[in-house]
Amino acid sequence: MRRLVFLVFVLNALLLALMIPGSASVPWIAAEGLVLAGLFLWLPARSLRLGLAWGAGVLYGLSALFVLLDSMVRLSLGRSLNLYLDLSIMGASVDLLVANLGWMGALLVFVVALALCLILVALVAGLLLRIGDQARQVPGRHLAVGMAGMAVTGLILPAQLVGATVVRIGAVHAGEALEAHQASQHFRERITAGPMERGSSPVALGGLTDTTVVLAFVESYGVSALFDERYRPVVQQALANLESAVQARGFHVVSGRLRSPVQGGQSWLxxxxxxxxxxxxNQQDYDALLASRSPTLINDFQATGHETVAVMPAITMAWPEGRALGYDRILDADSMDYLGPALNWVTMPDQYTWSWLHSAILEPSQVPVFAELSLISSHAPWVPVLPVLEDWRSIGRGEVFEPWRGAGEAPVSLWKDPERVRAHYARAVAYSINVVAGYIENRMNQRSLLVVLGDHQPAPLVTGEDASRDVPVHLISADPALLEPFAGDGMKPGYGLDGFSSGIWPGERPGSPMSAFRPFLHRHFQVRDNISHR
Incomplete structure (x- = not known):
């Protein structure tokens, strides 16, 4: 009898373990455990017990795999796994895993996950069969008392002590998937009604007619890099260097915060x-945006007379999304003339991207340019971290970075130690900011507005749980009139962008959502007579 009680206890523990990663409260007794144990105590036929045991084992193994994936998503993206939203990005996730760990490392992850799943299937199936076998050795009256006791336990204990595990997990995630589907449907309906809500034409930003605008997204540059004491000392020095470069050129800077819709990845959102x-x-809403052909800042700047350029050094394959967004030119990794070494996931260092942008795009252009940059040196795995070269004229086509080919330890080695990962993160962000400082000192011209901002916070592994999703924003220009709307009206709560002020350091007041940025530009820089898509 004692052995039977022990086996039921182990079964209960295995079922409750499924709830630990994603639940604030875990019951003491798993309702499925009571049901399964009761069935195996009662079922007389060995064949029935065998089929039910392996069926339950497979269900448990799949549930455990789902919980593992959910934990990985929480750790990397700061949210729970959502099958409706995440199935469409599984391929991109695998590509990123391969890029960071290599084929062998990625294959090892899959093999370990599969082996764990199979082990759990066999463990639960074997456990249930042994419960059935032990029940045959217990006197009938003792068995009846035990089954009655389990039934009474399940009925009289409060809900917080007895609860479904697999059923609850499935119900929660099914509800989240349904909510995501409904939200996406609402988004599609709203974007279809765009002509009534926002106008079907782009908005000419007359206040920026003769100004080249560079919108530079710094990968994983979140407010934790500034306000978390683990990173602040390193990144603060880089911001001081940026401020010194701004002042040395006689430029001006306004800084603030914006709230990103994502954390840890999916920068394109x-x-x-x-x-x-x-x-x-989420990806479904992004796809709806592309399909709708709704106007964006890209179209606004085209209507203003700018050439619109996407500089995307991370893009190494076809990018139909860029064509759908309507840039005049899309420059991917193969279009940027880079002859230096790749640096793990990073195709080329930020310093080359900035140098190439100036020499190949901005300097030769006969019209103002709107350039969107996706900077990637601060993208995980954050190794190696390069120094900023003082002589920008030596950068050429990137051969100068050859000494760093294969530099630094392998990512799979670094990522065994979370503390060293965090140290590399701070250094990588500082490098990206120092590169911006070097660009301002050596390349930026007087008729430019430079908008430097993070795309999202890094993963919860770096920020900790429940960190703000805000990212820093720095606007830099030689013309203080271009920055005055941000430092002036931007300080008025509810006026569009909250919490911007003069200087390099953003305040601690939470930022407006990123979606407020385009309407803010419309409010302060638009020409009233809208111009249609060209």
Whole structure:
């Protein structure tokens, strides 16, 4: 009898373990455990017990795999796994895993996950069969008392002590998937009604007619890099260097915060949110934006007379999304003339991207340019971290970075130690900011507005749980009139962008959503006579 009680206890513990990663409260007794144990105590036929045991084992193994995936999503993206939203990005997730760990490392992850699943299937099936076998050795009256006791326990104990595990997990995630589906449907309906809500034409930003505007997204540059004491000392020095470069050129800077729709990844959703003026926090809404052909900042600047350029050094394959957004030119990794080494996931260092942008795009252009940059040196795995080269004229086509080919330890080695990962993160962000300082000192011209901002916070592994999703924003220009709306009206709560002020350091007041940025530009820089798509 004692052995039977012990086996039921182990079964209960295995079922409750499924709830630990994603639940604030875990019951003491799993209702499924009571039901399964009761069935195996009662079922007389060995064949029935065998089929039910393996069926329950497979269900448990799949549930455990789901919980593992959910934990990984929480750790990397700061939210729970949502099958409706995440199935469409599984391929991109696998590509990122391969890029960071290599084929062998990624294959090892899959093999370990599969092996764990199979072990759990066999463990639960074997456990249930042994419960059935032990029940055959217990006197009938003792068995009847035990079954009655389990039934009474399940009925009289409060809900917080007895609860379904697999059923509850499935119900919660099914509810989240349904909510996501309904929200996406609402988004599609709203974006279809765009002509009534926002106008079907782009808005000419007459206040920026003769100004080249560079919108530079710094990968994983979140407010934790500034306000978390683990990173602040390193990044603060980089911001001091940036401020010194601004002052040395006689430029001006305004800084603030914006709230990103994502954390830890899916940078394109943050990009889409900012340029569209719509809150886009999942792939389905992003796809709806592309299909709708709704106007964005790209079209606004085209209407203003700018050439619109996307500089995307991370793009190494076809990018139909860029064509759907309507840039005049899309420059991917293969279009940027880079002859230096790749640096793990990073195709080229930020310093090359800035140098190439100036020499190949901005300097030769006969018209103002709107350039969107996706900077990637501060993208995980944050190794190696390069120094900023003082002589920008030596950068050429990137051969100067050859000494860093294969530099630094392998990502799979670094990521065994979370503390060293965090140290590399701070250094990588500082590098990206120092590169911006070097660009201002050596390349930026007087008729430019430079908008430097993060795309999202890094993963919860770096920020900790429940960190703000705000990212820093720095606007830099030689013309203080271009910055005055941000430092002036931006200080008025509810006026569009909250919490911007003069200087390099953003305040601690929470920022407006990224979707507020485009309407703010419309309010302060637009020409009233809208111009249609060209």
């Amino acid at each position: 943050a990009h889409g949110t900012l340029v569209s003026g719509l809150w886009i926090d």
